Amino acid sequence: MAIQRPKGTQDLLPGVVEQWQGLEEQIRKICKEYGYQEIRTPMFEATELFQRGVGETTDIVNKEMYTFLDKGDRSITLRPEGTASVCRAYVENKLYGGPQPVKLYYIGPMFRYERPQSGRFRQFHQFGVEVLGADKPMVDAEVITLVWDLYSRLGLKGLEVHVNSVGCPTCRPEHKQKLQEFLEPHKEQLCKDCQSRFEKNPLRILDCKNSSCQEITQGAPTTLDVLCEDCAGHFAELKRLLTAAEVVYKVNPRLVRGLDYYRKTAFEVLVEDIGAQSAICGGGRYDGLVQEVGGPQTPGIGFAMGMERVLAALKLSQEHQDEDKKEFLMLVALGEKAQSEGFAIISRLRKKGLPVSIDLLGRSLKAQLKAADRVQAKYAGILGEEELSKGIIILRNLRLGEQEELTLKEFEEQVLKQYKEDGNQ
Ligand code: ATP
Ligand code: MG
Numbered sequence: 001m002a003i004q005r006p007k008g009t010q011d012l013l014p015g016v017v018e019q020w021q022g023l024e025e026q027i028r029k030i031c032k033e034y035g036y037q038e039i040r041t042p043m044f045e046a047t048e049l050f051q052r053g054v055g056e057t058t059d060i061v062n063k064e065m066y067t068f069l070d071k072g073d074r075s076i077t078l079r080p081e082g083t084a085s086v087c088r089a090y091v092e093n094k095l096y097g098g099p100q101p102v103k104l105y106y107i108g109p110m111f112r113y114e115r116p117q118s119g120r121f122r123q124f125h126q127f128g129v130e131v132l133g134a135d136k137p138m139v140d141a142e143v144i145t146l147v148w149d150l151y152s153r154l155g156l157k158g159l160e161v162h163v164n165s166v167g168c169p170t171c172r173p174e175h176k177q178k179l180q181e182f183l184e185p186h187k188e189q190l191c192k193d194c195q196s197r198f199e200k201n202p203l204r205i206l207d208c209k210n211s212s213c214q215e216i217t218q219g220a221p222t223t224l225d226v227l228c229e230d231c232a233g234h235f236a237e238l239k240r241l242l243t244a245a246e247v248v249y250k251v252n253p254r255l256v257r258g259l260d261y262y263r264k265t266a267f268e269v270l271v272e273d274i275g276a277q278s279a280i281c282g283g284g285r286y287d288g289l290v291q292e293v294g295g296p297q298t299p300g301i302g303f304a305m306g307m308e309r310v311l312a313a314l315k316l317s318q319e320h321q322d323e324d325k326k327e328f329l330m331l332v333a334l335g336e337k338a339q340s341e342g343f344a345i346i347s348r349l350r351k352k353g354l355p356v357s358i359d360l361l362g363r364s365l366k367a368q369l370k371a372a373d374r375v376q377a378k379y380a381g382i383l384g385e386e387e388l389s390k391g392i393i394i395l396r397n398l399r400l401g402e403q404e405e406l407t408l409k410e411f412e413e414q415v416l417k418q419y420k421e422d423g424n425q
Contacts, residue, residue, distance in 0.1 A: 008121045010121065023311060031146075039104045040108070041086060043078060045079055047075040050065060053087060054080065063113070064113050065078075065112070065113065081110055082106050083302055083304070086128075087130075087132070087293050103129075119308065124307070125306075125307040131300065133299065138237075140234075140238050143303060156271065159270070163266070165223060165224060166284070171231055175221060179221055183198065189212060190212075205217060223256070262284050264284075264285045265285045280306055280310050285300070327375045328379065329349070335384065338383045345408065359371065372398060378398060381411060392408070393407075
């Protein structure tokens with residue numbers, strides 16, 4: 001039997017690979033303009049880096065890592081994300097000793113053992129940005145604006161930017177306590193994952209995808225209710241700057257990153273229509289992470305963008321646009337009399353708002369049908385001298401290749417009806 005590629009991986013063949021190159025080109029261009037430099041770290045790292053840098057309580061570390069012993073008995077993990085590696089490289093190469101902040105970006109494959117489905121792979125690609133060594137709200141605003149700007153340049157439609165503040169070690173303990181008090185009476189009804197989150201990491205219960213957990217957490221206290229002065233001021237300034245940069249955003253108090261070293265800003269970009277996997281970008285501030293991987297206390301913020309999902313969203317908005325451009329019906333009229341009758345029909349349909357057209361060059365049947373094909377018209381109405389003398393017209397469905405003969409009146413009614421049934425008003 002022929003050998004197949006591993007589950008959850010893809011071959012990017014010529015024809016598709018150009019879309020990837022195009023996206024990468026746009027990414028590199030915008031990063032250059034914003035003053036971000038590329039970093040390339042190894043595809044695999046010591047397992048401990050992710051245990052510490054991503055966190056033992058996360059799904060990534062608990063369930064999704066490709067971990068193995070190499071021949072020297074070292075525990076190695078294929079990187080599931082980029083932030084931990086970038087922080088390690090920052091520390092290991094003493095980048096904290098140079099000019100700050102350090103503004104970096106990466107593009108490359110990540111590996112997670114997940115259930116493959118649309119928009120979810122075992123090898124997928126991320127574009128990510130990290131800013132290390134700066135803690136002002138303007139940094140947060142800059143990275144979110146970069147994402148927004150990239151998406152506008154790509155022409156992505158139907159985006160939602162969600163922002164939140166998850167507080168810091170000063171204000172989070174109070175929130176944790178309030179949240180546990182709120183959830184205590186419903187503890188038994190929570191899903192199994194959330195029951196184990198209850199003690200260790202109750203904040204994460206707020207973004208559980210399980211609908212019964214979501215119901216239970218309706219009205220639960222959010223971090224925004226208890227932000228300390230520093231965090232509240234930071235969040236207010238971030239919102240002000242985003243508005244000034246004309247980024248359209250929503251505050252979503254349910255958006256959380258549950259780990260200790262995540263501080264203040266969390267954000268996510270969602271896109272309509274690409275299905276259940278609608279998050280195309282996630283990020284936040286991680287002022288405790290560099291220290292966690294053994295470096296000096298250093299503020300940091302970044303995001304990671306799923307490139308497969310961005311390309312899927314782009315393909316969809318392209319299809320919507322193409323759909324808009326298509327003609328609904330092309331009237332193929334042959335001979336002067338038929339042309340003037342056809343013109344009257346078309347004019348009536350246009351008055352009703354239908355995207356229809358008629359040949360203006362007096363071309364042959366074949367040439368007209370070819371033109372209808374070129375504009376991807378769904379229907380053709382064919383009216384020759386013979387049809388006209390019988391008071392009929394042929395309605396041909398160009399996609400299905402079926403046709404029927406109708407009286408002129410029936411024809412107009414039928415076209416209108418079809419147009420409405422296709423989802424147009
Ligand atoms: P999800 O909730 O979809 O599992 P996540 O919270 O695990 O996402 P992050 O770790 O924040 O995602 O990664 C950032 C982005 O990377 C996501 O918003 C998504 O676009 C993309 N991504 C994550 N996992 C996958 C995957 N298995 N396949 C494809 N893209 C992915
Ligand atoms: Mg995930």
